[in-house]
Amino acid sequence: MADPVITTQELKKAFNGHYALNGLNLNVPAGSIFGFLGRNGAGKTTTIKLLMGFLKPSEGSARVFGLSSADPSAGMEIRGRVGLVTEDKDLYPYMTVSQIIGFARGFFAKWRDDLEGRYLKVFDLPPNLKIAGLSKGMRSKLMLLLAILHGAELLILDEPTEGLDPVAVEDVLRELVALAAEEGITVFFSSHQLEEVEQIADHVCIIDRGTSIIGGSLDDLKGQHQRLRIIFDRELDGPIHWVEGVEHVRQAGRTVEILASRNIDAIVSQARSFAPASVEQFPVTLKEIFLDYLRRD
Amino acid sequence: MTFRLNPSSGVPIYLQLMEQIKHAIEVGALRAGEQLPTIRKLSEDLVMNPNTVVRAYRELQHEGVIELKHGSGAYISESVAGEARVTRKAQLIVQSALERLMSLGLTKDEARRLFENELAMLRTPTNPVGGENG
Numbered sequence: 001m002a003d004p005v006i007t008t009q010e011l012k013k014a015f016n017g018h019y020a021l022n023g024l025n026l027n028v029p030a031g032s033i034f035g036f037l038g039r040n041g042a043g044k045t046t047t048i049k050l051l052m053g054f055l056k057p058s059e060g061s062a063r064v065f066g067l068s069s070a071d072p073s074a075g076m077e078i079r080g081r082v083g084l085v086t087e088d089k090d091l092y093p094y095m096t097v098s099q100i101i102g103f104a105r106g107f108f109a110k111w112r113d114d115l116e117g118r119y120l121k122v123f124d125l126p127p128n129l130k131i132a133g134l135s136k137g138m139r140s141k142l143m144l145l146l147a148i149l150h151g152a153e154l155l156i157l158d159e160p161t162e163g164l165d166p167v168a169v170e171d172v173l174r175e176l177v178a179l180a181a182e183e184g185i186t187v188f189f190s191s192h193q194l195e196e197v198e199q200i201a202d203h204v205c206i207i208d209r210g211t212s213i214i215g216g217s218l219d220d221l222k223g224q225h226q227r228l229r230i231i232f233d234r235e236l237d238g239p240i241h242w243v244e245g246v247e248h249v250r251q252a253g254r255t256v257e258i259l260a261s262r263n264i265d266a267i268v269s270q271a272r273s274f275a276p277a278s279v280e281q282f283p284v285t286l287k288e289i290f291l292d293y294l295r296r297d
Numbered sequence: 298m299t300f301r302l303n304p305s306s307g308v309p310i311y312l313q314l315m316e317q318i319k320h321a322i323e324v325g326a327l328r329a330g331e332q333l334p335t336i337r338k339l340s341e342d343l344v345m346n347p348n349t350v351v352r353a354y355r356e357l358q359h360e361g362v363i364e365l366k367h368g369s370g371a372y373i374s375e376s377v378a379g380e381a382r383v384t385r386k387a388q389l390i391v392q393s394a395l396e397r398l399m400s401l402g403l404t405k406d407e408a409r410r411l412f413e414n415e416l417a418m419l420r421t422p423t424n425p426v427g428g429e430n431g
Contacts, residue, residue, distance in 0.1 A: 033346050174344045181337040181347040198304040202346040219309035219349065272418065280410070281417045283307025 003066070005030045005154050005186045006051060010060035012210075013046055020046045022210035023060070028188055028203065033180050035197030035218070036190040037290065038207040044190040047207075048086070048158050053078060064154070080108070083147025085140065085157045093132035097125050097142060101149065110151030119145045122175055136163035144172065148179065155179070157189035161196060173200050198286050206290060213293045218286070225284040228258040228267065233277040243270050248292060259284065259292055302343060310345060314353040319362060322377050323384045333363065333371040 006028035013021040021043045028034045038044050049055040050062050053075025065081060067074035092100060097120075105111045120127060123141040134142065140160060147155055155176075161169045177200055179185045191197050197204060198218065205215035214221065232254045239251060245263030249256065260267050264281075271279050300317045302310055321327040333339075336354065340347040354371050357363045363371045398408045 032348060170344065174341065177344055177346065178341050181340045195305055199344060200346055202348040219311050219352065222307055222309045223312070225307070268417070278414045279417050280414060285305055285307040287305070288307070 003030060004028055006034075006062075006064050006188060008047070008051075008060065008062045011047070011050060011057055011062050012059040013043075013050060013055060014058045019058075019210055021050070021057075023212075024207060024210065025212050026205055026215070028186065030186055031180065031184055032203045033176060033187040033201050034189070035201035035204040036188060036207070037192065037194070037197055037204055038190075039192060039294065042207045043210040044207065045086075045158055046210075048084075048156055048190065051078075051156065052082065052084060081153050083144075083150060083152030083155045085143040085147055085155070085160050091131045091139060091142065094130065096128050096130050097134075098127035100131065100142070101127075101146070104146050104150065108150040112149045112151050116149055119148055119175075122171065124171075137165065137168050140164060141168070141172065144175075148175075152185065154186045154188065157187065159191055160189055161191070161193060169196060176200060194287050194290060204286070206293060208294050214289070221289060222283065222286065224262045224264070225289055226260050226264050227282040227284050227288070228256075228260065228271060229278075229280045229282070230256045230258070230271045230274075230276045231278045231280075232256075232274070236274075240270075240274070243267055259288075300339075300343060302345060304345070311349050311353040311356065314350065315357055318353070318357060322362070322373060323381055325381075327373050329373050329375045329378050331373050333373070335370050 004027050006026055008024050008026040011021055011024040011026075012019060024043065024047060026036075026047075036044055036047070046055065047062075050057055051064055051069050053069045053072070056070055062069040064078045067078055069075060069078060092103075095103065101116065123138075123145055125138060125142055125145065131139070131142070140163065144155075144157070144160060147157075160176075161172055164172065173196055176187050176189075180187055189197075189201075201218055203216065204218050204221070206213045235254060236251070236256075239249075240256070242249065242258070243263060243266050245260050245267055246258055247261045248259040251257075256271075258267065258271075268279060268281070300314060302313050302317075304310055306313070318327065318333070327333075333354070334342070336347050336350045339345075339350050354363065354365060358365050358371075361374055361376055364374050365371050395408060398411070403411075
């Protein structure tokens, strides 16, 4: 795997003594589509502001393209090479779509004129409409368009499909996949829409209360997490002490249900050593992983 | 050839794609020597991550199902013709076992659960389901 495009180590950010981020570790491989998942208020937007150098970390470090986000001159370079799409969608309401494209072009050396026509069409954006008259979804698409056209190597998208209808969501996802496949662009996007993350991401990180809970290759997470249902033909004498890898156990009567995060073969062997009537194994969805990890304690 | 993936399933997407390509070979929809779509085309058509397609193709190459030729794409291996014969033979065994189970009055669901249970009890560390992938 190539060098990571984004890394954070024990990244912390406090506002008035309250930690919005409390030890975040991220590793975003080059060329990946990385889904950054968490509930509202988990710290996703704060993380993005720290990566872009808009905020200074209280502790720990954030690096983009190997450059420290906290260093002001490195921050300038990062902002030039990143296409950022944020929730607030701060644009000039009095400009038309084509005026803002012309305005933005002036700030970037690597402007992609070759892609302008294509993306205006793909995103169905009327060039002569004023930004004030655009819907929330159209503004998202316009920001995404500007990010693509300025020749970004990395797209950082804060809930890019928020407020879009299902057709527009699919359009945006398809274009993100195409950018990754054709231009080799790395995409880092935050979302609480599990379905869209599962559809296009190859790596994910789930954060909760400012801390990374679980992360890595999405297919590996799904492959390693398994649910086991073990049924006995007799009552068990007390709880079983399971081997490593068992995350969660529910034991009711003659049935034991287990969520395992790894070490599945050893867990199955252990289950079989108790002479059960049956052992069934089920795949675990990202939604189940998400809910299971976030509902603890 | 169209593939239908379910990203919300708990089964890793690259495994789903591998299974569907193998199935397409077993039923004759894809034959030895035929070319698979390019990584870029498949990822855009299915709106899926290109790295996931790469992973599925690499694993299939590792298993000898396809050959990756640099610059020209992925082709179904010539060796899969023999495997398709074995699969057809195995299919007959499964069919006759199922017929016998049905004659005992078992429902499809009951038969499926029995198979799955026996498979789970059989499993060895080489079983790919839930194993250490990559």
